Amino acid sequence: xxxxxxFRESRFWPMLWKEFIQMRxxxxxxxxxxxxxxxxxxxxxxxxxxxxxxxxTVVLDESRTAESRALVNVMVNTGSFDxxxxxxxxxxxxxxxxxxxxxxxxxxxxxxxxxxxxxxxxEAQIIVDAADPQSSSSAIAGAQLAALARGATIISERxxxxxxxxxxVRPWYNPEQRSAVFIVPGVIGILLTITMILxxxxxxxxERERGTLEQLIVTPISKPSLMLGKLVPFVxxxxxxxxxxxxxxxxxxxxxxxxxxxxxYLLTIPFIVASLGVxxxxxxxxxxxxxxxxxxxxxxxPNILLSGYIFPRVAMPLPAQWLGLLLPLTxxxxxxxxxxxxxxxxxxxxxxxxxxxxxxxxxxxISVRRxxxxxx
Amino acid sequence: xxxxxxxxxxxxxVVTEGVRKVFHGGLVAVDHLDLAIHRGEVFGLLGPxxxxxxxxxxxxxGLLTPTAGRASVVGHDxxxxxxxxxxxxxxxxxxxxxxxxxxxxxxxxxYATVYGLHGKARTERLEKHMEEIGLTALRxxxxxxxxxxxxxxxxxxxxxxxxPEMLFLDEPTAGVDPAARRAFWTSIYELAAHGTTILxxxxxxxxxxxxxxxxxLSRGHLIGLGTxxxxxxxxxxxxxxxxxxxLQKRDEGAAA
Ligand SMILES: Nc1ncnc2c1ncn2[C@@H]1O[C@H](COP(=O)(O)OP(=O)(O)OP(=O)(O)O)[C@@H](O)[C@H]1O
Ligand SMILES: [Mg+2]
Numbered sequence: 001x002x003x004x005x006x007f008r009e010s011r012f013w014p015m016l017w018k019e020f021i022q023m024r025x026x027x028x029x030x031x032x033x034x035x036x037x038x039x040x041x042x043x044x045x046x047x048x049x050x051x052x053x054x055x056x057t058v059v060l061d062e063s064r065t066a067e068s069r070a071l072v073n074v075m076v077n078t079g080s081f082d083x084x085x086x087x088x089x090x091x092x093x094x095x096x097x098x099x100x101x102x103x104x105x106x107x108x109x110x111x112x113x114x115x116x117x118x119x120x121x122x123e124a125q126i127i128v129d130a131a132d133p134q135s136s137s138s139a140i141a142g143a144q145l146a147a148l149a150r151g152a153t154i155i156s157e158r159x160x161x162x163x164x165x166x167x168x169v170r171p172w173y174n175p176e177q178r179s180a181v182f183i184v185p186g187v188i189g190i191l192l193t194i195t196m197i198l199x200x201x202x203x204x205x206x207e208r209e210r211g212t213l214e215q216l217i218v219t220p221i222s223k224p225s226l227m228l229g230k231l232v233p234f235v236x237x238x239x240x241x242x243x244x245x246x247x248x249x250x251x252x253x254x255x256x257x258x259x260x261x262x263x264x265y266l267l268t269i270p271f272i273v274a275s276l277g278v279x280x281x282x283x284x285x286x287x288x289x290x291x292x293x294x295x296x297x298x299x300x301x302p303n304i305l306l307s308g309y310i311f312p313r314v315a316m317p318l319p320a321q322w323l324g325l326l327l328p329l330t331x332x333x334x335x336x337x338x339x340x341x342x343x344x345x346x347x348x349x350x351x352x353x354x355x356x357x358x359x360x361x362x363x364x365x366i367s368v369r370r371x372x373x374x375x376x
Numbered sequence: 377x378x379x380x381x382x383x384x385x386x387x388x389x390v391v392t393e394g395v396r397k398v399f400h401g402g403l404v405a406v407d408h409l410d411l412a413i414h415r416g417e418v419f420g421l422l423g424p425x426x427x428x429x430x431x432x433x434x435x436x437x438g439l440l441t442p443t444a445g446r447a448s449v450v451g452h453d454x455x456x457x458x459x460x461x462x463x464x465x466x467x468x469x470x471x472x473x474x475x476x477x478x479x480x481x482x483x484x485x486x487y488a489t490v491y492g493l494h495g496k497a498r499t500e501r502l503e504k505h506m507e508e509i510g511l512t513a514l515r516x517x518x519x520x521x522x523x524x525x526x527x528x529x530x531x532x533x534x535x536x537x538x539x540p541e542m543l544f545l546d547e548p549t550a551g552v553d554p555a556a557r558r559a560f561w562t563s564i565y566e567l568a569a570h571g572t573t574i575l576x577x578x579x580x581x582x583x584x585x586x587x588x589x590x591x592x593l594s595r596g597h598l599i600g601l602g603t604x605x606x607x608x609x610x611x612x613x614x615x616x617x618x619x620x621x622x623l624q625k626r627d628e629g630a631a632a
Pocket of ligand 1: 399400403404405423424425426427428429430431432
């Protein structure tokens with residue numbers, strides 16, 4: 001038989017054909033491909049705001065001078081505070097914070113301008129609802145920034161010289177410091193993990209439950225054809241999902257996509273293979289579809305927590321960081337953010353790529369062996 | 377004794393010698409099984425629940441590896457040449473093995489292609505096949521929505537689309553109405569008339585009596601073998617059902 005005929009008549013094709021028909025008819029798969037990316041994106045993109053900005057702020061300005069108004073302006077300009085109104089005494093201020101109308105209050109005492117004019121240190125106060133530590137730390141940073149900025153201006157005006165040091169912070173890659181920019185590329189990784197593992201493990205367990213796997217094994221189809229035919233469609237699902245998320249991310253969250261798409265799609269292969277391997281492994285352990293789902297979600301948890309998807313890995317205790325190194329998502333996030341946000345190439349990404357490839361090969365070898373054994 | 381091995385293509389369709397299967401945990405499902413099924417025969421495998429019928433079939437189809445003993449199917453050793461066997465046999469499992477979310481035609485087409493049928497030859501074969509079995513009108517219906525009788529016919533059609541030399545049917549008529557059962561047995565005899573060897577398990581004694589030869593299994597042991605007439609004479613019973621009950625009683629007595 002010629003190679004062409006062999007290829008055309010390979011038993012991989014009917015398997016692939018069947019998978020696609022089933023996929024088209026399976027609502028769950030369809031939902032996972034389209035609905036899940038959208039929901040995840042909106043949920044994580046909007047809801048996870050690790051950067052607390054625009055704290056609602058009321059002002060108690062007892063100074064009522066040009067200087068005090070200038071301070072309010074500077075505070076607002078930091079972006080950390082949003083003015084929602086003025087209060088006229090401490091009781092009203094307390095009211096505003098307790099009722100949740102404001103979560104911060106700026107108090108400028110009557111002697112504020114007088115102190116500045118006399119060259120003394122002028123005091124102002126920021127009161128923060130610190131029940132949420134993230135908003136309070138953001139308020140503290142914003143207040144300090146405002147004080148420094150205003151202070152420097154006043155000094156240089158007084159001495160009629162330029163400020164002695166001008167330290168400018170240049171945030172690269174995500175200049176506006178929006179958490180969506182950090183999160184959305186991660187959504188691609190987390191989605192691929194969920195879908196690859198969940199679809200793969202449940203699809204294979206379903207064939208076993210319904211007795212069709214047994215039926216397949218008595219046909220002349222080879223094990224590689226069987227597994228390839230089963231897994232290749234999921235690779236395509238993965239790519240569709242990834243494209244959907246990137247498109248929506250660009251549209252809704254204005255995610256920068258500066259790097260090479262070709263490289264990203266290429267380096268996604270070892271990650272997808274690794275995830276399919278995990279799915280295959282789960283299918284050899286789970287006795288039914290419910291168990292397969294439970295195992296999949298169980299595997300998701302450390303991925304969400306330890307991979308650096310939401311919480312930066314550098315802030316974790318060392319053992320947690322080491323555990324994170326065992327997850328393919330950790331490496332894939334480096335690749336995703338590297339390519340999408342920084343536009344770096346393979347020269348900067350060979351380490352995570354190598355790690356992913358090693359992981360993919362190992363997990364696939366183990367799971368294929370186990371899978372072959374379960375079907376004898 | 378017929379020799380086991382690939383050297384004798386016209387030997388019996390199935391030959392087993394001392395086949396034994398022990399599952400993890402030490403359960404002996406089949407033991408000392410010596411069987412020979414002739415080519416073109418409709419051979420019935422009888423026995424109570426758990427007696428090892430399915431296990432036997434699964435070993436012959438290459439789904440399970442025998443713990444001990446040798447077996448050959450259509451001239452090939454099950455341990456050495458399972459791929460050669462697979463292309464030549466059809467298997468209808470107790471669970472039918474149909475894809476509920478594929479249509480009748482898609483199921484047929486899928487299995488036919490997996491068995492190596494392509495292009496025009498496949499289309500023609502399937503059209504003829506569906507016509508014979510009466511599935512043409514249902515071709516676009518999802519297999520999951522078929523009634524039990526039609527599912528069974530579709531499963532048979534899927535298992536025979538590649539015209540196998542040997543057909544394994546594991547309780548093919550369980551849960552199917554009498555008319556469908558009769559039609560099914562007509563199909564089986566047609567297949568046998570074309571030279572297909574058939575191994576069938578059943579719990580219906582009227583079906584057992586339609587088989588050319590029978591084997592009785594009890595707790596994994598072969599406890600009776602022969603034509604219906606031979607068996608009735610040998611065990612001095614009026615019907616196969618009486619033989620079944622008598623043999624089981626004896627075997628349980630021996631076990632106690
Ligand atoms: N995979 C397995 N692991 C362990 N034990 C098994 C396995 N499959 C079957 N058995 C056991 O082997 C014995 C024989 O089972 P088998 O399915 O061959 O019986 P059977 O004659 O087909 O029964 P039935 O008429 O109910 O279909 C039973 O005790 C069964 O519990
Ligand atoms: Mg059985």
